[in-house]
Amino acid sequence: MSEAEEKPKAGTQISCSRDFANWLARNNVSFGLTSYQSGRLYLVGHQTNGVLSFHERHFVRAMGVSATPQRIFLANHYQIWRLENVLAPGQTEGEFDRNYVPRNAQTTGDLDIHDVGVEKSGRVIFVNTKYSCLATPSATHSFKPIWKPDFISRLAPEDRCHLNGLAMKDGEAHYVTAVCRSDVVTGWRDRRAEGGSIIDVKTNAFVTQKLSMPHSPRLHDGRLWVLDSGRGRLCTVDEKTGETETIAFLPGFLRGLAFHGPFAFVGLSLPRDGSFSGLELDDELKKRDAEPWCGVQVIDTRNGDVVQWIRFTGEIRELFDVFTLPGVKNPMATGLLDTTIQSLITIEDWDEADRPAAS
Template sequence: MNDLMLPVSGSQLENSQFLELTNYQISVTPYFTQWLAEQQVSLALTNTLGHSLFLIGLKPNGELAVCECKFDRCMGLTVVNSNTLYMVTRFQIWRLENALSAGQIAETGADRIYLPQMAYTTGVLNIHDIAVDAEGSVVFVATRFNCLAKASTTKNFEPLWCPPFISHIMAPDHCHLNGLALHNGKLAYASSFSQTNTHEGWRQCQRHGGTITDIATNEIVVSGLSMPHSPRVYQGQLWVAQSGTGEFGKVDIKSGKFEPIVFGAGFLRGLAFWGNFAIVGSSKPRHSDFFNDLVLGERLAAQSLEPLRGLHIIDLKAGEIIHSLSLEGVQGEIYDVVVLPGVRRPVAISNPDDIQKYITVGFSQSL
């Protein structure tokens, strides 16, 4: 027997405060919505200091559909089979499950309703990137403890690995370990702002202290980066956002060099791929002087550019940005972005008053 969601009420969804943006302005380049339709995908992104999860899809008439949900300090985000989202918050990792049955469409047109189903309580680890490995384990970067870790049902976290320049697993943050890449479902690469082993030593190395380390060999594959984030392995290449310069590019493992592909006119962070495209998040400075000591600030000033808060879609073959989305009137910084394949109009629920109205029932085959 099929699973059920009780009830699927259009009026309840319409009354939710999380479906559509009301206080913010969102703009996209002319063919952004056409790209979503052609690729048959939706997007999800987290806004850290804005405490928001945004879901970007399309209405039946092809117009942009945006859902915003409030969670405390959203950070890393990962998706499993378009039906399960894992999201980092201040001291928990939430698992959100699609409450609709396969092929079911809500009265509002939503084809995914992501509902919080469980959470790992981690404590304040300052978790950044998160992933699900080949064994189904939830793995993440415990930045405050300078290590990679695994979620646990009985402890706050289980340490898995720390960089070779860190003497032991400890708090507080010494090197600002932040990024995590899997390859064939296994831990492969990690990014950090520095190789320092002292309390907040990374703060003195933001311009050129960044590294990416091979987790299996403990070898540093590239160094001299400026605030690297979001390492990812895709199409046999190691990609990374060099946030301090506003560049997205790839790493030549043999030469140990970073090869920039595009300049994104923002603090780039959060990276996903689909087909021959990369989707990268972009943020404005947290403080007015944040970019002053970075190459990014120099490039923005030289070109009289305003940094973008939103995301870019990059054509990997052409090596250029082809579409962008901008969030205006929104505070905070974009941290992560994921692609939702085969999803047209996703929504999520975060308000307890709304969560309690939805009850999903999983029937066993014997009933």
């Protein structure tokens, strides 16, 4: 692990597969993850000496992320942050080849924002879980609703169906996931074991209603993927028939899914009493004589094998999102609590055409 400016949370141990750093180097990728429970954004890369780099920054209740190698949008407790890489191509800051700096934040209030996406126009959209809808930031208000499921009768701060996941396609919202089709306050809590849905945003049609607490729908390599979280399964779903195929079982409550080529990066959390109890996942763990994980496992989707992993033990028990950064070797971020944020000043290129004419 690298010497990050912020140390892992006290009482937390981090372990990883032996060749993970070299694997990231061979595949020309790094990745990140969020933990709302610990309030952290984690960035994982590799150093030139073959050591895994683990960098963390504090964002209260860090949740959904939409990321490219140059920009990260991050939802947290009551805001959506935009972080920009300030390093030029080929420029480094020590071992780091990206430095994501917070440039602005849209204050939304506590909407329990889950997944985040960016439209082809550049507009940010997000899953507004508290109000059971998709929304976009407003210049004057907390949010502007842009879609809700047909079965939700009105917008209310009641988290009726636990709308949580968003799959983008060609810069547009395409699918969402919900724990059930309840239209009463927190009705999803009584429908955790089954009835989990994928909904087509364009048609309002259900692709399937046979999942258990689904999260993180994604479109990749011509297929629809989803985490059947209540059963601990990484699945594909036939967009026409709704039939599911299990690619792999992972020992944890699954949230956060990202891809790099044939490899799926999957986030695992420890099952929680209450919201996560009474799920098929419990029986699967007992049947396999397995302890639940908190961490990230990298799955080869061609055969379901775990090829790499990182695991947290101790105080960090739950993760939310996972994202990949292709072409990035070793990312870092400048945190809001980092004193260097006051002195880190960069200047955008000044085009000659923009300069005032000499008098």
